[in-house]
Amino acid sequence: MRINTNLSLACAAGTLALTLGATSSAWAEGKSLTMCWAAWDPANALVELDKDFTKETGIEMKHEFVPWTSYADHFINLLNSHSSECDLIIGDSQWLGGAAENKWYIKLNEFFDKNKISMDVFVPASVLAYAEWPKGTPNYWGLPAMADAVGWTYRKDWFAKPELRAEFKAKYNRELEPPKTWDELLEVSKFFTGKEIDGKKVYGSYIFTERGSEGITMGVTNAMYNYGFDYMDPKEPYHMDGFVNSAGAAKGMDVYKELFDCCQPPGLTNAYMQEGLDAFKSGQVAMQMNWYAFFPGLSKDPNVGGDKIGFFVNPAGPAGRWTQLGGQGLSVVAASKDIEDSLLYVKWFAQPAVQQKWTDLGGASASVAVLESDAFKKSADYAPSFVESMDIMKDFWAEPLYIPLLLDMQNRVHDYVVANKGTSQQALDALVKDWKKVFKQEGKNPS
C-alpha cells in the first residue's frame, strides 16, 4: 500500500511536471502575433475568437484591420516589401498566385502533414480558392478562413403584400416569389421599380457597379457565369477566345446591363457593398446583391431585418447556376519574425471546435462539418442559401498579375454596362486582348 502510495505520488508528480513543462513551453508570456485583415463585421468576431487563443497559449493577438477600399493596396505593398508587420494574414483569394510565386506566404504542406490537418474537411471550392496554388494541385499556401459568396436579400414583407402578389400574378401568371433564374430576376425587378411602397418610390434591385477596385466585376460575373462565361478552355490553359467572349458570356453581360438600366436606384453608378446595404436598409430596393458576410448584420437590422428580410441564392441561367466566390484564406507571412507561433495559431484555428465557435461568433467557417450540421442550417434564415452557395462558387483569376486582369475587366464592363460604350461582344473581345497582353507580361502563352 505504501509502495502503491509512493508510486501514485511519483506518478502524480511526474504528470504534474510533464503538464507544467508542456504548458510552459506553450504558455508564452509577453509574446504577441499580429493578424491582418479587412475592417468589417467578421473582423470583430475574430477579435472575440482570438481571446481564446490567448487564453490557451498566452500569446497576445494584435489586429490590424484596414478598410476594404485600401485593403488590397495596403497589404500587397506590405507583403511585396517583405514587411514583418503582419505575422498572419487573412488575404484575398486572388492574391494567392502572387503570394506563392513571390514567396510572400509560407507553404503549408509539410506543416499540414505533420499536424494531420486535412483539406478534405473543408468545402472543395474554398480549398481551391483560398489554399491552392497552382490551382488544382495539392500545394497549400493557406487555410480556408472566411467563406463567402455573393447572395441576394429581398424584402419578404413587400413580397407578401396581397395587392402586389395579385398584381404580379395577373401580369406574369405566376406567384411573386424570390427569383430562381435571371429572367425571373429581371421580371421581379421591373415589377417593383417605380412602385410606391410605404409612401416611397422604390426600385427593383441593387447590383454592384463600382469601378475603381473590383465591384462591377464581382457583380457581373454572377450573370455571366450562368450564361456561359468561363475564364479559359478547361482543356487548354490560358486559351480564352470563345470562352471569355463567347456569345453566352456577352448575353450574360447584356442581362446585367438590362438590370442596371431598368431597376438600379438613380446615382448608384459607382457603388459597391456599403451602398447596397444603405439602399436596402433605407427601403429603396426590393432586392439586393451583396456578400453573405453582411447578412448576419442585416438579418438583425431593426428596420429591415427579422421577418422583413429573406435571402436567396444567385439565380440560375441557361448555362447553369454559379455564384461569385468571395472570402479569404488564413496564411502565414514569410517575413514574420515569429513563424513558429504563427503556425501554432493556424493549427489552433483549424480545430473543429474553433471552426464551430468562429461561425457561432459571426465568422464563416468553410468546414464541411460546420456547414452541413442541422444546427447551422437552422441557425439563421440565410444559412440554407449560404450552404447552397458554397457548392456553386467560382472565383476570379488568382494569377500573380491578377490586379491588371481585374482592372481591365472593371474598365471594359463599366464602359459597357454603365457608360453604354459599344456592345457587350466588343467589350469582351477587347477584354480578351487586354488579358492576353497581361499574360504575355507574366510569361504565359495565352491564345
Add this chain to the structure above:
Amino acid sequence: MSGTNVTPTLVDGMAMRTAAPVARRLRGLSDRSIAWLFILPTMLLLLAINIFPLIWAIRLSFTGFMANLPAPAAFIGIDNYVDILTDEDLWANFQITAHFVFWTIALQVLIGLGLALLINQKFRGHSFWTTVILLPMMLSPAVVGNFWTLLFQPQIGPFNYLIGFFTGIAPSSFTMIGSVALAPWTVVLVNTWMWTPYVMLICLAGLRSIPDYIYEAAEVDRASPLRQFWSITLPMVLPFLMLAVLFQAIQSFVMFDMVNLLTSGGPGSTTELVSITLKRAAFEKWETGYASALAVILFVTIFGAANVYVRALNWVKQQ
C-alpha cells in the same frame, strides 16, 4: 594694410565674421566659389528630388519593369511608347483631358475676368465679397471632391433639388456624376467653381496695376466705357490673364484628386483624365515601365506647350 579703405570682398566679409580656422580656409576661396558653396545644397536637393527621378523615369520607360514583382527591369526598347501612341483608349482619354482643360479655362477666364471687373469697383462690403469669392480655392481638392459628390446626390443632394425646383424636373430622375452626358460637364463645373477665384485674383492684380491717368485721359477724349475696356483694360490685363491661363492649363492638365474623388473617371471612362490613367497604370496595375513612358509623354507635352505659350506671352508683353 589697416590704413586702406578698400571695401572688403564678400569672402573677406564672411571671413571676418567666422571663426579663425574656418576663416583661413574661406580666404582661399573666390566669390564665385562661395556662391557655389551656398547654392550647392539646393542644387543637390533639386538633383535628388527632381532631376534624378526624371532621369530614372526616362530609363524605366524603356523597360517592362513592374514595381510589385521581384523581377529586374528588362529593356524592351520603345515598346511602351508604341503601346501608348497606338492605344485608342488612351487617345480617347487625351481627348477627355483636352475637353476638360479647354472648357475649364474658357469658363474660368470669362467668369474670373467678370468677377475681377466687378470687385474692382468701389462698393460697400467689397473686401467681404472678395474673401467670400476666394473661399473655394482655399479648400483642399479632396474636400471639394467629396463635398460636391454629396451635393450631386440624386435623392438628397441640394443641386438636383435646385434644378428640380427651377425646371420642374424630378430631382431623382437624373444624376450628374453617373450620367455619360452630364459627368464630363460636372467635372468642368466643379473645377471652374474651385479655381475661378484664382483667375479673378490675378486679373484683379492686373486691373489694379493700370494707372488711373490713362482712364482720365480716355474720358477727356470722350471714350465710351466699352471703348475704354477694349482699348485700355483688356490689352493691359492681357499679360496677367495669359499668365493665369498658363497656370490653370497646367493645373487642369495634371488634375487628379478632385476628379478622382468626384467620379473616379467614370461612368465608364467618360471622365478618365490622363492623370487618372497614369495613376492606375503606376499604382494599381503596377506597370511601372509603361507608366513612366506615359509620364514622359505628358511631361514633354506640358513642357513643350508651356514653352510655346511663354514665347507668345512675351510677344504680347512686348506689344
